[in-house]
Structure formats: structure tokens, C-alpha cells
Amino acid sequence: MKNKFRFAIVPLFLLPFCLLAQVRQDSLPPLLNLNQCIQYALQNQPAVRQAGIDEAINERDIGISMAAWLPQVNSANSASHYFKGSPQAANGVANSSISNVSIIGIQATQVIYNNDVNLASKASKYSREYYKDNTISSTINVITDVSKAFYDVLLSQRQLDIIKEDIVRLQRSLKDARARYDAGVADKTDYKQATIALNNSMATRKQTEEAIKSKSAYLRQTMGMPAERPLTLAYDSTRFEGEAIIDTNQILDYTNRIEYRQLQARRNLTALNIDYYKYGFLPSLSANGAYNLNYFSNSLGNLYNQSFPNAYVGLSLNIPIFTGKRRLQNLSKARLQTDRADLDLVNSRNQINTQYVQALASYKSNYNTWQLLKQNVSLASDVYNVVSLQYREGIKTYLDVIVSQSDLRTAELNYFNALFQVLSSKVDLQKALGTVATVNK
Structure with missing residues (x-):
């Protein structure tokens, strides 16, 4: 009875943990909108996590460099046996009978000024900025890639819906057409043309279905989502039409672009080398001290019976006198590298301006096309309904039906193409303005 009770009670204790694991695994809603896909990607995309790890590694590197400012304490110990001769004894008189010597001591050094440590201290600020911007850059790339992949999948899904309706x-x-042919009202070319059009649409449907699988796999990749996890996207035409609008009068600010800020941080790090080599002639000053216990004995067994301590404190001054003009050559090199970094900033501003102009022109063009094509859908639908009714009444030929039906399908496809082109070009414009990470927080 006790064993049966144990087997019955154990699952009750494990049930909450199983439910908790299930809740965590199924934490995503069944339908994912764009913001939910982006949030999932920012938490699971390896590129973003790697950038965060790189930032943490840089903090460890800064800690390693700054550790030189703190006291360095070491224990120096030795034990020696002399076969011939002997060291100086504790009383200052040489004693050739002393053959065993041991020293147990502790030493400490404290840097007062060192050019290398000073450079590491100044560089820590800019290296933090660089790796922080690197994390933001990875975030921007993930948001951009997920947004475009999301729109691409939805576009193919809407195309599939249109093809199914067609x-x-x-x-x-x-x-x-078959009924009219069987009734002798029309010849067989009508239903054969209808069969050809139907076969073409069914072939296009299969191609679109396979394209959705491929594009969904890419979206999973950009999100960092496992392949076996289901992915169903939410579509809201009203919301997308509202999100397609952006203020085109925004002023371009180069400092909003993460690439430009990274170049600035890199330029500042390069400029620090000028001061490093410029003041390379300054001496390095450090304080040091030690406390030692000296042991001398001819007998190994009595070596540690009596100790002779000594202690000292002092200063160490290292003055570079002549380095074969190496410091001057490094200084000249650092100045040239800084000049080159300045030109990188100039080139980056030109590229950013070009990207902004191109993105703005693309958005305006796509937005205008979208507004015009929006009207074509309702017009083509009305034309198809009238022509289809007139064909049933024998007023129009089947060729007119095919043309109107093709126009309706083309109008619907063009509309969705234009809508998602506007949304994608909006993402490009936000990236060119440097506002992607800000608006998607």
C-alpha cells in the first residue's frame, strides 16, 4: 500500500513543473503579428545574442586592462642546496659551511604612472561605445530582416488567396462554358479556353504554395525559431494600410546612423594612439615593496628552525632614452591612421545621404503607385461582374470574360504587391534615417 501511495503521489508533484514547461514552450500566441515576431527574434536570434556576448567580453577585457592600476601582490619562494660556496649569511660574514638556503617572501607593486595603463583607461570609454553600438547594429539588422521577411511571407499568402479566388x-x-456548349449555344473553344486558364492558375497556385514554404523558412531563420515550431502570421489590411504612412519631411541626422557612430568610436580609439606615442618619452613610475624570511642551515632538517627577515619599500623609475626612432615612427603612423579615419567619416556621410535619398525616392514612388492601384481593384471587380453577367445573357463573348477576369486578378495582385512594397520601402527609409530601433521598441 505504501508503494502504491508513493507511485500515485509522485506525478502530483511533477504535474506543476510539466505544466510550467508547457506554458513556457507555448508562450507565443497562435497568430503572430510583426511586433511579436520582432520581439521573439530579439530574444532568440543568435546574431543579437552574440553581440551581447561580445559586449560582455569587452567588459572583461576592460577589467583585465584596468587591473594593472591595482596593487599586484606575489609570493616569491625558493629553496637551494649549494655544493660549493655559500651565500652571504645573516650576519654579513661569508660562511662556506652553509649549504642550504631558503627564502619565503611576499612582494607588492603599485603602478603610479604608466603610459600603457593610461591608454587602457582612456580607451575603455570608446570601446564600450563601440560594442554597445555593435549590439544596436545587430538589433537593427534583425528588425529590418524580420520585417521584410514577414511582409514577403504575407505577400505570398495574399497572392495565394487571390489565386484561389481566381x-x-x-x-x-x-x-x-461547358453548359453553353452542351446546349449548342457556343462552340467548344470557350470551355477549352476556360480549361487552359484554370490549369494555368492551378499551376501558379502550386508554385506559390512552395514559395510560401521557402519564405517561411527564411523568416524562421531571421527570427531564430526552430523549424519544427508552427508559424502562423496575422494579417490585418486596415492596420497595414495605416502603418504604411511615414513622415517624409524628417531631417536626416548622421549621428542617428549606428554605422556612423561606430566609425566615430573607432576614430576616437585611433586618435588616442597619438597621445600615447606623443607622451611615450615619459617615465614609468611604480612603488614596490617586499617582506622576506631567509633561512640558512648546513643541515636540511634544521633549515627552518630560525629565520632572518628583511623588508624594504622603494620606487622604480623606468626612463626611455632612445628607441631607434620607433616612437616617432609610431606617432607619424597614428596621425596618418587618424586622418584616414576622418576620411572614413566623410565617405560615410556621403553614403548615408545617398541611401536616404534613394530610400525616400523609392518610398514616395511606391506610395504613389499603391494609391493609384487601390482604385483599380474596385474598378476591375465591377467590370468583371458586369461582363460575366452579360456573357451569361449572351451579350458578351467568352474572350471578354477572360480579359476582365485577368484584369481583376492583375489588379488584386498589383495592389498587394504595391502595399507590401510600400511597407518594405518604409523599413528601408527608417533604416536610412536611423530610426529603426527607436520606432520598434
């Missing part, structure tokens, strides 16, 4: 219309047209 197949329904073609099947109905084929049925009508």
Missing part, C-alpha cells in the same frame, strides 16, 4: 471563378466559368 480558380473558383475559373471553375464557375468553365462550368458555364
Whole structure:
């Protein structure tokens, strides 16, 4: 009975943990919008996590460099046996009978001024900025890639919906054409043309379905999502139409671009080398001290019976006198590297301006196209409905039905292409302005 009770009670204790694990695993909603995909990617995308690790590694490197400012304490110990001769005894008189010597001591040094440590202290600020910006850069790239991949999958899904609707219309047209042929009202070319159009649409449907699988796999990759996890995207046409609008009167600020800030941080790090080599002639000053216990004995067994301590404190001054003009050559090299970094900033500003102009022109063009094509959908739908009704009444030919149906399908496809082109070009414009990370927080 006790064993049965144990087997019955153990699952009760494990049940909460199993439920907790299940909740964590299924924490994502069944339908994912763009913000949820981005948040998932920022938590799971390896590139973002690697950038965070690089930032943490840089902090450890700074700590390693700054450790030289703190006291360095070491224990120096030795034990020696002399076969011939002897060291100076504790009383200052040479004693050739002393053959065993041991020294146990502790030494400490404290840097007062050192050019290398001074450089590491100044460089820590700019290296932090660089790696912090590197993390932001990875975040921006992930947000951009996920957004475009998200829109690409939704575009293909909307295309698939249009093709399915077109197949329904073609099947109905084929049925009508066959009925008219069987009734002797029309010849067989009508339903054969309908069959050809239907087969073409069914082939296009298969291609689109496979394209959705491929694009969904890429979206999973950009999100850092496992392949076996289901991915269903939420579509809201009203929301997307509202999100497609952006203020095109924003002023370009180069410092908002993360690439420009990274170049600035790199330039500042390079400029520090000028001061480093400029003041390379300054001496290095450090304080040092030690406390030692000296042991002398001819007998190994009595070596540690009596100690002779000594202690000292002092200063060490290292003055560079002549280094074969190496310092001057390094100084000249550092200045040239700084001049080159300044030119990198100039070139970066030119590139950023070009990217902004191109992104703005692309957005305005796509937005204008989207506004115009929005009207074509309703117009093409009205035309198709009228022509289809007139064909059933024998007023229009089947060729008119095919043309109107093709126009409707093209108008719907063009509309969704234009809508998602506007959304993608908006992402490019935000990236060019340097506001991607800000608006997606």
C-alpha cells in the first residue's frame, strides 16, 4: 500500500513543473503579428545574442586592462642546496659551511604612472561605445530582416488567396462554358479556353504554395525559431494600410546612423594612439615593496628552525632614452591612421545621404503607385461582374470574360504587391534615417 501511495503521489508533484514547461514552450500566441515576431527574434536570434556576448567580453577585457592600476601582490619562494660556496649569511660574514638556503617572501607593486595603463583607461570609454553600438547594429539588422521577411511571407499568402479566388471563378466559368456548349449555344473553344486558364492558375497556385514554404523558412531563420515550431502570421489590411504612412519631411541626422557612430568610436580609439606615442618619452613610475624570511642551515632538517627577515619599500623609475626612432615612427603612423579615419567619416556621410535619398525616392514612388492601384481593384471587380453577367445573357463573348477576369486578378495582385512594397520601402527609409530601433521598441 505504501508503494502504491508513493507511485500515485509522485506525478502530483511533477504535474506543476510539466505544466510550467508547457506554458513556457507555448508562450507565443497562435497568430503572430510583426511586433511579436520582432520581439521573439530579439530574444532568440543568435546574431543579437552574440553581440551581447561580445559586449560582455569587452567588459572583461576592460577589467583585465584596468587591473594593472591595482596593487599586484606575489609570493616569491625558493629553496637551494649549494655544493660549493655559500651565500652571504645573516650576519654579513661569508660562511662556506652553509649549504642550504631558503627564502619565503611576499612582494607588492603599485603602478603610479604608466603610459600603457593610461591608454587602457582612456580607451575603455570608446570601446564600450563601440560594442554597445555593435549590439544596436545587430538589433537593427534583425528588425529590418524580420520585417521584410514577414511582409514577403504575407505577400505570398495574399497572392495565394487571390489565386484561389481566381480558380473558383475559373471553375464557375468553365462550368458555364461547358453548359453553353452542351446546349449548342457556343462552340467548344470557350470551355477549352476556360480549361487552359484554370490549369494555368492551378499551376501558379502550386508554385506559390512552395514559395510560401521557402519564405517561411527564411523568416524562421531571421527570427531564430526552430523549424519544427508552427508559424502562423496575422494579417490585418486596415492596420497595414495605416502603418504604411511615414513622415517624409524628417531631417536626416548622421549621428542617428549606428554605422556612423561606430566609425566615430573607432576614430576616437585611433586618435588616442597619438597621445600615447606623443607622451611615450615619459617615465614609468611604480612603488614596490617586499617582506622576506631567509633561512640558512648546513643541515636540511634544521633549515627552518630560525629565520632572518628583511623588508624594504622603494620606487622604480623606468626612463626611455632612445628607441631607434620607433616612437616617432609610431606617432607619424597614428596621425596618418587618424586622418584616414576622418576620411572614413566623410565617405560615410556621403553614403548615408545617398541611401536616404534613394530610400525616400523609392518610398514616395511606391506610395504613389499603391494609391493609384487601390482604385483599380474596385474598378476591375465591377467590370468583371458586369461582363460575366452579360456573357451569361449572351451579350458578351467568352474572350471578354477572360480579359476582365485577368484584369481583376492583375489588379488584386498589383495592389498587394504595391502595399507590401510600400511597407518594405518604409523599413528601408527608417533604416536610412536611423530610426529603426527607436520606432520598434
